[in-house]
Amino acid sequence: xxxxxxxxxxxxxxxxxxxxxxxxxxxxxxxxxxxxxxxxxxxxxxxxxxxxxxxxxxxxxxxxxxxxxxxxxxxxxxxxxxxxxxxxxxxxxxxxxxxxxxxxxxxxxxxxxxxxxxxxxxxxxxxxxxxxxxxxxxxxxxxxxxxxxx
Numbered sequence: 001x002x003x004x005x006x007x008x009x010x011x012x013x014x015x016x017x018x019x020x021x022x023x024x025x026x027x028x029x030x031x032x033x034x035x036x037x038x039x040x041x042x043x044x045x046x047x048x049x050x051x052x053x054x055x056x057x058x059x060x061x062x063x064x065x066x067x068x069x070x071x072x073x074x075x076x077x078x079x080x081x082x083x084x085x086x087x088x089x090x091x092x093x094x095x096x097x098x099x100x101x102x103x104x105x106x107x108x109x110x111x112x113x114x115x116x117x118x119x120x121x122x123x124x125x126x127x128x129x130x131x132x133x134x135x136x137x138x139x140x141x142x143x144x145x146x147x148x149x150x
Contacts, residue, residue, distance in 0.1 A: 043133050075099070075137060076126040076145075082119050086136070089125060098136040099127045109144040118144055 004010060077091035087099040101107075107114040119125060124147055129139040 040133055073130060073137075074126070074128040077124065079119055079121055079123050079125060082116075082121060087119055087125070087127070087139075087142075089127065097127075099125075099129070099142070100132070100136050100138045101142070102138065105129075105139045105142060107142045107144070110146070114142075114144055124148065 075089055075091040075097040077089040077097070079087055080090050080096070081088035085101050087101060089097045089099055091097050101116055101119075107116065107118065109118050119142065124145040126143045126145060127137055127139045128141045129137045132138050
């Protein structure tokens with residue numbers, strides 16, 4: 001055994017196997033991370049399109065939603081439901097958006113500080129945030145606006 005370890009090619013072979021092993025571990029980590037990101041993206045896309053009024057089937061077209069893609073990072077419209085940490089807003093194109101309100105959400109009524117109790121059915125808001133994996137908007141900022149003049 002000692003003779004094999006002393007052979008000049010043994011160190012090279014061990015180094016080559018070590019490099020191959022490290023490359024396989026890195027490749028495996030990349031595949032795993034890609035798979036996790038792909039699963040998240042697939043779930044988010046499926047739920048987002050269903051909740052935001054888009055086609056529920058790949059065979060439907062977008063023609064019935066006024067050719068406007070909803071913004072995943074914000075909405076503006078009239079509050080049609082409020083409670084349990086979420087607000088439902090009727091936004092552009094009569095689409096309904098679910099806005100999640102957390103304790104970190106900043107709420108302003110024009111320029112004054114607001115609270116969740118100020119967001120009532122019938123009020124008009126603009127909400128900005130990030131989408132979660134189910135397509136809901138997790139609000140970081142909500143501004144309560146005056147009703148639009150008709």
